[in-house]
Amino acid sequence: MFDIQSGSKSQLLRQPHRIDIVTCNPINSRSQSFGHDTTAVILAAGKGTRMNSDLPKVMHCAFGKPLVEWVVDVAVAAGAKRVILVVGHQEEVVRAHFRERSEIEFVTQSPQLGTGHAVDQARALLQETPRTSELLVLCGDGPLITTATAIALLKSHRDSHAAATLATSIIPDATGYGRIDRDSRGEFKAIVEQKDCTRDQLAIHEVNPSYYCFELGALMDTLAQVDNRNAAGEYYITDVFHILKNAGRIVRVVDAVPADEVLSVNTPEQLAEVADILRSRGLAAEPASRSTQSQTETRR
Numbered sequence: 001m002f003d004i005q006s007g008s009k010s011q012l013l014r015q016p017h018r019i020d021i022v023t024c025n026p027i028n029s030r031s032q033s034f035g036h037d038t039t040a041v042i043l044a045a046g047k048g049t050r051m052n053s054d055l056p057k058v059m060h061c062a063f064g065k066p067l068v069e070w071v072v073d074v075a076v077a078a079g080a081k082r083v084i085l086v087v088g089h090q091e092e093v094v095r096a097h098f099r100e101r102s103e104i105e106f107v108t109q110s111p112q113l114g115t116g117h118a119v120d121q122a123r124a125l126l127q128e129t130p131r132t133s134e135l136l137v138l139c140g141d142g143p144l145i146t147t148a149t150a151i152a153l154l155k156s157h158r159d160s161h162a163a164a165t166l167a168t169s170i171i172p173d174a175t176g177y178g179r180i181d182r183d184s185r186g187e188f189k190a191i192v193e194q195k196d197c198t199r200d201q202l203a204i205h206e207v208n209p210s211y212y213c214f215e216l217g218a219l220m221d222t223l224a225q226v227d228n229r230n231a232a233g234e235y236y237i238t239d240v241f242h243i244l245k246n247a248g249r250i251v252r253v254v255d256a257v258p259a260d261e262v263l264s265v266n267t268p269e270q271l272a273e274v275a276d277i278l279r280s281r282g283l284a285a286e287p288a289s290r291s292t293q294s295q296t297e298t299r300r
Contacts, residue, residue, distance in 0.1 A: 036079060036134060036154075036158070037081070037129070037130060037132075037133040037134065038078075038079050038080045038081060038133070038134045038135075038136060038154065039080060039081065039082040039083075039084065039126070039129060039133060039134070039135055039136070039216075040072075040075035040076075040080035040082070040083045040084070040135075040136040040137070040138065041083075041084045041086065041119055041122050041135060041136070041137050041138075042068065042071055042072060042075065042083060042084070042085050042086065042137075042138050042139070042140050043086050043115060043118050043119070043137075043138070043139045043140055044056070044058040044068045044085050044086060044087050044088075044094055044140035045086050045087055045088025045089060045091075045108075045109040045112055045118060046058070046088065046089060046112070046141070047088075047089040047090075048060075048089075048141070048265075048266065050266050050267045051265075051266075051267065051268060051271070052268065054090065055090065055093065056087075056088075056089050056090045056091075056093055056094055057089075057140075057141055057265065057266075058094065058140035058141055059090075059093050059094060059097065060265065060271055061275075062143055062265075062271060062274050062275040062278055063275050063278035063279045063282060065143075066097060067140060067141055067142075067143045067265055067271075067274075068085070068094065068140035068141075068143075069097070069098075070143030070144075070145075070278070071138050071139070071140050071142060071143055071145065072085075072098070072101075072104065074138075074145050074146065074147050074150050075136055075138060075150065076103065077147040077150075078136070078147055078150035078151050078154060079151070079154065080103075080136055081103065082103060082105065083101075083103055083104045083105070084104075084105045084106070084107060084122045084125055084126075085098070085104060085105070085106050085107075085140070086107055086108075086109050086118045086119070086121055086122060087106055087107070087108055087109070088108060088109045088110055088112055091106070091108060094106075105125055107121045107122050107124070107125060108121070109121045113228070113234055113235055114228065114232070114234025114235040114236055114237075115210075115234070115235070115236055115237040115238070116223055116226045116234075116235035116236050116237040116238075116239065116240065117234070117235040118237075119137060119219070119223065119237050120220075120223045120235075123220060123223075126216060126220070129216055130216070131215070131216050131217025131220075132215060132216070132217065133215075133216045134154065134157065134158075134213055134214070134215070134216070135213065135214045135215075135216045135219055136150065136153075136154065136212070136213050137210075137212040137213070137214065137237065138150075138210065138211060138212075139210045139264065141264045141265045141266070142209065142210060142211075142263075142264045142265075143265070143274060143278065144260065144261045144262065144263055144274060144277060144278070145209075145211060145257075145261055146261060149167065149211065149256055149257055149258075149261060150211070152167075152254060152256045153165060153167050153211055153212075153213050153254055153256065154213055156252055156254045156256075157213040157252060160250060160252045161250060162213075162215070162249075162250040162251060162252040163214070163215050163218035163244050163249035163250055163251065164212070164213070164214050164215070164218065164219070164240060164241055164244050164249070164250075164251050164252070165212065165213040165214075165251070165252040165253075165254060166191070166208065166211065166212050166213075166241060166251075166252075166253060166254070167209060167211040167212075167253075167254045167255075167256050167257045168180050168206050168207065168208060168209070168253055168254070168255055168257065169206070169207055169209050169255075169257035169258070169259055169261070169262045170205050170206050170207070170255075170259070171205060171207055171259045171262055172205065172259075174202075174204065174205050174206075174207045175194070176194060176266075177194065177207035177208060177209070177262075178191045178192060178193045178194065178207065178208040178238055179191070179192050179194070179197055179201050179202070179204040179206065179207060179208070180204065180206040180207065180208060180253070181201055181204070182206075188241070188245065188251060188253045189242065189245075190238075190239075190241065190242035190245075191208045191238035191239075191241055191242070193230065193231070193232070193236060193238065195230070195231035195232055196230050196231050207262065208238065209257050209261065209262045209264075210264070211257065212237070214240070218244060218249060219240060222240045222243050222244055222247075223235075223237075223240065225243055226239045226240065226243070227239075260277060263277070
C-alpha cells in the first residue's frame, strides 16, 4: 500500500440516430485486459449526509461487502493493476479496511471540490505512469457495475483509440443523474448535471452512470481547463468530455449499461434496494456454480 495526501486544485426521451454510440455485447468476464497498462481511480471521499450515519457512505455494507469493495473488485477483475482510492470523510475507516490489499493506493481529497478535483488529487501518484495509459474512473457508491460492463467500456476505448470514453444508460426515472445531451444528428454534445439542466434537458432519459475511461495524458491536460462555473460551484470530471470533443479528440459513448446497474447509493432506502439486487445476483449465480462443480466432480 502507498498513500499520498493532497489538497491542491489544479422533451422527451430522445431516440435519434446515434452515430457515435457503440453497443457492446456482454463479454466473458474472464477476458481481462492483460497486456494493457490500466489503472483505476475510484472516488470514495464523500460523507453521504442522507445516510444518517457518520460512517463513510462507501463503507456501508450491501450483501456482505462495503459498497466500495464491490467497485474495487470489478476494477481488478476487468484488468486494473493499480487501484487508487480517493478518500476523505473518515478516511481511516477506508484505509483500515483495505490495508491488506497491496494493489490499492490512497490519496486524500480535502477540501472536496467536485469529481474533477477528486480525480486530480491522484495526479502525483500518476506522474511516472505513461501518458498513453488507460485510466478507469468509477464511483465508490455505485456497486452495481459488473465486470462485463467494465470490460466492454475498456474494449470500446481501445478499439476506437479514444481520448475519453463514457458508458450511458436509458432509464425510466432520470432524477438525480447527469443527462446526455445530443445534437440534432444524435451526436454527443455534453454531460449536463441535473442542477444545470434546462427544462428540455431534464426530460432526457439517457443518463451518465459515472463509468469512464480516459487516456491518462488527455485527462490530466484537460482537467487543468475545467472550471467551477456551474450551479454547484464544483469542478466536474464530466466537463472533460465536451472539452475534449470541442478540441477535436475522439470521445466515445458506449451504450452498454443495463438499467439495473445504474442505481447509486445516497439514502438508506437505496442501500436496501442495492443490497437486494446484489443478493438476487448472488442467488442466481449459485445454481450455475453448483452445476459446474457437480460436472467437474462427475468427470473425476
